Amino acid sequence: MNSIPVAPVFHGILVEEQVQFTLIELSRACGVEPHRLVALVEEGVVAVRTTVGIDATTKAPSESGTTMPFAAATSAAHSSPPARPPLSDADTRHWRFDGVSLRRARTALRLNHDLELNAAGVALVLDLLERIDQLESRLRRAAGTPR
Amino acid sequence: MEFKDYYATLGVAKTATAADIKRAYRTLARKHHPDLNKDAGAEARFKEVAEAYKALHDPEKRAAYDDINLRREQQRQQGEAFTPPPGWDSGYEYSGRGDAEASYAHSDFFEALFGRQASNGAGTRRQRSTGARTGDDHHAKIQIDLQDAYFGARRTVSLQVAQRDADGQLALHTRQLDVQIAKGVRSGQHLRLAGQGGAGVSDGTTPAVNGDLYLEIQFAAHPHFRIDDRDVYIDVPIAPWEAALGASITVPTPAGQVQLTVPAESQAGRKLRLKGKGIPSNPPGDLYAVLTLTLPPADTAAQQGAYRHMGEVWRDFNPRASLGMPMTEAP
Numbered sequence: 001m002n003s004i005p006v007a008p009v010f011h012g013i014l015v016e017e018q019v020q021f022t023l024i025e026l027s028r029a030c031g032v033e034p035h036r037l038v039a040l041v042e043e044g045v046v047a048v049r050t051t052v053g054i055d056a057t058t059k060a061p062s063e064s065g066t067t068m069p070f071a072a073a074t075s076a077a078h079s080s081p082p083a084r085p086p087l088s089d090a091d092t093r094h095w096r097f098d099g100v101s102l103r104r105a106r107t108a109l110r111l112n113h114d115l116e117l118n119a120a121g122v123a124l125v126l127d128l129l130e131r132i133d134q135l136e137s138r139l140r141r142a143a144g145t146p147r
Numbered sequence: 148m149e150f151k152d153y154y155a156t157l158g159v160a161k162t163a164t165a166a167d168i169k170r171a172y173r174t175l176a177r178k179h180h181p182d183l184n185k186d187a188g189a190e191a192r193f194k195e196v197a198e199a200y201k202a203l204h205d206p207e208k209r210a211a212y213d214d215i216n217l218r219r220e221q222q223r224q225q226g227e228a229f230t231p232p233p234g235w236d237s238g239y240e241y242s243g244r245g246d247a248e249a250s251y252a253h254s255d256f257f258e259a260l261f262g263r264q265a266s267n268g269a270g271t272r273r274q275r276s277t278g279a280r281t282g283d284d285h286h287a288k289i290q291i292d293l294q295d296a297y298f299g300a301r302r303t304v305s306l307q308v309a310q311r312d313a314d315g316q317l318a319l320h321t322r323q324l325d326v327q328i329a330k331g332v333r334s335g336q337h338l339r340l341a342g343q344g345g346a347g348v349s350d351g352t353t354p355a356v357n358g359d360l361y362l363e364i365q366f367a368a369h370p371h372f373r374i375d376d377r378d379v380y381i382d383v384p385i386a387p388w389e390a391a392l393g394a395s396i397t398v399p400t401p402a403g404q405v406q407l408t409v410p411a412e413s414q415a416g417r418k419l420r421l422k423g424k425g426i427p428s429n430p431p432g433d434l435y436a437v438l439t440l441t442l443p444p445a446d447t448a449a450q451q452g453a454y455r456h457m458g459e460v461w462r463d464f465n466p467r468a469s470l471g472m473p474m475t476e477a478p
Contacts, residue, residue: 009301009325012338012362019339029284029361102337102361106286107182114197115176129182140373140380141435142416 015099020049023092030105037105038092043119045108045126046101051094150219151256153199153212161213165204172200198253208261215260282345282358289338289362291328293369293379296426297401299330304362308345326362331428333377334366372401377432378425384441385409398436400424407436415440 013019027034040046097105107129108122117125154161157171176197177183181190203209285308291300304324324343332338344358366374373380383398393411397404400421407419417438425432445451465474 007323007325009327010340010343011327011329012340014329014332015337015339015361017336028281028358031283099337103335103363110182111180114180114193116173125183137375140375141378141418142437 015102017099019099019102021097021099021101023095023097026097026101026105029102030109032109034092036109039119040105040108040122041095043123045119045123046097046105048095049098049101050096052096149254149256151195151199151202151254153202156195156199157203161216165206168200168203172196172204176200194253198257201253202257202261212260278348279350279353279355280348281356282347284358284361285344286361286363288365289326289328290365290367291332292367293372293374293401293426295328295330296332296366297330300328302326302328306360324360328364331426331431332364333426333428334364334374336364338362338364371399374426377428377430378435379432380435380437382439383407383419383436384439385413386441386443390414390438390440400434409438413438 021029023034023037027037030037037046041048104126108126111117111122111125112119115121115125154163157163157168157175159167159171163171176193179189179193179196181193184193201208202212285306287304287306289302289304291302294300295302302325304326306322306324307319308322324340326338326340328338338361340360340362342357343360347355347357349355371381379401381398381400383396385394385396388394389396389409390413391411393413394409396407396409398407402424405421405424407421409419415438419436419438421434421436423431424434443450445454463474465472
């Protein structure tokens, strides 16, 4: 009997709306070592959305759902004695990134590698690209835009 | 196999210094990088430039390439076609495609010359020789039509994956995957398919964990619709009397035709919003009909007469009043 195997259909998860990354997960998705992403966070290229469970025993529910810049994330970690050096695994383990960080981080890593830009240069380019996006979006909304 | 003239790609002479090569690469990379240049051909052009730089900026690779180049020129003088030296395509080693830094596949020519390992970011990702290892995450792009975002779509994705065959050699195989794309997706978003990335390695006790596959959604360009995140825009040409008197007109949307009421005294550029008729995300976007005025031709005597009549009726109308220009006499 010849039965034709029915190929499964994959549905997938919409990253931008349904995914939060840990540092390790985002590193794996970007195909780089975590320290590369830590450098991007330090430069403000990629934002840590929130930190969860500063201590293994303590949850930080008040912080969930708010964008947390890196400085705030580390100072929160430092507020509990004994003071840890910044960017230890213990700190970064609690980082969570929005799904939209994937695109931003991958673009940043490409620019860093392909154009040999440092983190500050990458940050500037990303900001300018965002500005171009906004201007192009304004064009799209106007009548008679060439396509 | 097509010979690649890497010097020509970078626009430098064969005698160029390392500094010349770097400068040429940087200039061309800034110009053609797909993150900076959205033109259709930019990515392909950048890949060529990046490959040429990779071959020429490393002194050892450049020396090897120059050797081949010389050999080719000698062959050409003798009227022979270019043939690669023996042993070119041996010793491949494949080091995964998950690295964002090595997201550009290189040409057969490059891989034959330098091996496939060289074309990937070797050394930039973890190399663990023993123990369990989660597979790499892979990335691919998938192009869909705007209509697919309205109704959902099923797409077959072809992926190139490296697999180790019976004698331990790594070879590229094409794998096909049926993917259901939910309605409401937008350009630039990613779908994550768990476990569909690179194969993991088991340590014998725990099962191997595969990497994930990320598919980036891109909309194919549409001749009428412009997309701004979840909103959709379409220019709708109307006749002067439709603009002046108002009209009920039929306009296309990605979800089919709809009736649209043009209010009387609409000027060109007026946006009419069809709430919720944009991309059906949560919340759904809106569809905007942007009115443009189209003048009917004045070919026949009757048509010219009609325009002339308009000029007589609007004798006091000064279209350039906003520029401070005086009325001009009708011809």
